[in-house]
Amino acid sequence: MNGFLSVFKREFKSYFATPVAYVFLVIFLIAAPFLAFQNGAFFKMGQASMQSFFQFIPMLFVFMVPSTAMRMWAEERNSGSIELLFTLPITVGQAVLGKFIAAWAFLTIALLLTFPFPLTVANLGNPDWGLIITGYIGSILLAGSFLAIGSFFSALSKNQVISFILTVVVLGILLRLGMPSTLSILDTFLPNGFLVFVEAISIQIHFESMLRGVIELKDILFFVGLICGALYANMLLLDERKAA
Numbered sequence: 001m002n003g004f005l006s007v008f009k010r011e012f013k014s015y016f017a018t019p020v021a022y023v024f025l026v027i028f029l030i031a032a033p034f035l036a037f038q039n040g041a042f043f044k045m046g047q048a049s050m051q052s053f054f055q056f057i058p059m060l061f062v063f064m065v066p067s068t069a070m071r072m073w074a075e076e077r078n079s080g081s082i083e084l085l086f087t088l089p090i091t092v093g094q095a096v097l098g099k100f101i102a103a104w105a106f107l108t109i110a111l112l113l114t115f116p117f118p119l120t121v122a123n124l125g126n127p128d129w130g131l132i133i134t135g136y137i138g139s140i141l142l143a144g145s146f147l148a149i150g151s152f153f154s155a156l157s158k159n160q161v162i163s164f165i166l167t168v169v170v171l172g173i174l175l176r177l178g179m180p181s182t183l184s185i186l187d188t189f190l191p192n193g194f195l196v197f198v199e200a201i202s203i204q205i206h207f208e209s210m211l212r213g214v215i216e217l218k219d220i221l222f223f224v225g226l227i228c229g230a231l232y233a234n235m236l237l238l239d240e241r242k243a244a
Contacts, residue, residue, distance in 0.1 A: 003088070003089060003090030003091065003094040003095070003098070004090070004094040004097055004098045004101075005098070006088075006090065006098070007090065007094060007095050007097075007098025007099060007102070008098040008099075008101055008102045009102075010098075010102075011098060011099050011102035011103065012102040012105060012106065015102070015103075015106045021106065024064065024067065024068065024110070025109075025110055025113065027064070028060065028064055028110050029110070029113055029114060031060060032053065032056065032057070032060060032114055032117075033053070033114070033117055035053075035056040035059075035060070036050075036052040036053040036056060036117070037052075049121070049127060049128070049131070050117065050118060050121055050127065050131070050132050050135055051131075051135075051211065053114075053117055053135075054135040054138070054139065054211050055211075057139050057142065058142060058175055058203070058204060058207060059175075061142060061143060061146050061171075062146070062168060062171045062172055062175060063168060065107065065143060065146040065147055065150055065167075065171070066146070066150045066153075066163075066164045066167035066168050066171065067164060068103055068106065068107060068147065068150070069103065069146075069147050069149075069150025069151050069153070069154050069163070069167060070150065070153075070154050070160040070161075070163040070164040070167065071154070071160055072099050072100075072103060072150070072151050072154045072155075073099070073151065073154040073155035073234075073238070074154045074155075074157055074158055074159060074160045074162075074163045075160060077155075077158045077241075078158045078159070078160070082241075092235050092238050092239050093235055095238070096151070096231055096234050096235050096238065097231070099151065100147065100148060100151055100231060103147055103151070104143065104144050104147055107140075107143040107144075107147060108140050108143065111136060111139055111140060111143065112136075118132050128213065130213050131211070131212075131213040134210050134211065134212075134213050134214070134215055135210070135211050137210065137215065138207050138210030138211060138219075141210075141220070141223040141224075142203065142207050142223070144223065144227050145203065145223050145226045145227055145230075146167075146171055148226065148227040148228075148229075148230035148231050148234070149167060149170060149171060149174075149226075149230045150163070150167040150171075151230065151231065151234050152230050152231075152233050152234045152237065153166045153167045153170070154167075155234050155237050155238055155241075156237060174201075174202070174203050175203055175204050176204075177198055177201070177202045177203075177204070179204060186198060203226075206218075206219045206222045206223065
């Protein structure tokens with residue numbers, strides 16, 4: 001436990017030790033409302049709702065979460081400090097979890113800093129706060145899932161740019177699988193049973209399910225399973241590197 005806390009504290013502090021974190025926060029806090037108000041046609045909807053805000057979160061995360069994840073292990077491997085890290089009295093699991101939770105906390109803070117947006121919506125009308133809360137919960141779980149996948153690719157490559165590109169491509173594919181246009185194309189040549197499987201593993205579909213205001217166990221288990229699976233793969237990869 002002490003090893004996990006040490007890694008967590010070190011990593012969390014490091015996000016605010018350089019201007020990079022503040023640049024990330026500024027870009028996110030400008031981009032998210034801008035997309036909601038402009039591309040999401042917030043005012044044209046004629047109702048106090050944050051649906052236009054949450055519908056752009058996955059697209060934003062495809063690019064912004066990898067930019068956070070790419071440094072998690074690639075930087076350690078490139079600088080050689082990963083060998084020093086593993087000489088400390090901590091397990092690989094504690095190191096992976098400490099880094100992941102620190103980065104997830106940072107992304108959660110970025111999301112929570114958008115609180116002026118729901119306040120603005122509430123000032124314009126009477127929004128459904130249940131939808132807003134489940135939307136934020138879904139967004140936090142989505143960030144965690146994307147981050148866990150990004151952490152794996154960060155451990156896979158010493159180069160942060162390669163890690164970033166690989167994560168963006170994989171996240172883009174996983175997200176695209178749930179799009180109606182993609183499902184429509186797949187429906188023309190895939191067996192019905194396989195199409196059901198594609199829908200079941202679609203991040204987009206599980207995220208949109210939570211945006212409807214209902215938190216179902218299957219959606220929670222999907223995101224938790226994805227996070228645990230990616231982190232476990234991360235641990236196995238680092239264990240292999242450590243033993244080599």
